[in-house]
Amino acid sequence: xxxxxxxxxxxxxxxxxxxxxxxxxxxxxxxxxxxxxxxxxxxxxxxxxxxxxxxxxxxxxxxxxxxxxxxxxxxxxxxxxxxxxxxxxxxxxxxxxxxxxxxxxxxxxxxxxxxxxxxxx
Numbered sequence: 001x002x003x004x005x006x007x008x009x010x011x012x013x014x015x016x017x018x019x020x021x022x023x024x025x026x027x028x029x030x031x032x033x034x035x036x037x038x039x040x041x042x043x044x045x046x047x048x049x050x051x052x053x054x055x056x057x058x059x060x061x062x063x064x065x066x067x068x069x070x071x072x073x074x075x076x077x078x079x080x081x082x083x084x085x086x087x088x089x090x091x092x093x094x095x096x097x098x099x100x101x102x103x104x105x106x107x108x109x110x111x112x113x114x115x116x117x118x119x120x121x
Contacts, residue, residue: 029092040081047073
């Protein structure tokens, strides 16, 4: 006899298999954060290469331009990395994990208001 919704039944095994796919989705979401970190490293390397090329290509003023390129390029990279990691982390928490732990219920919301006897709103 095949059990239905009882513990240890076929449907319980199928729901367990669906948990594995949810776990895989979470792992891939964190892999996106890893890709964001790798892209930041690539952008930093590109800024370093461009600054080196500017320093070598322009005879006297090239070093000053290279320093400006380094400061603004790495500042831009730092700000974009901070913003991106903040947004992606919030997305992971609220979009993907919030549904796993949130349980609806409780009591109906009734906002605070005064009980008036002699005046109206």
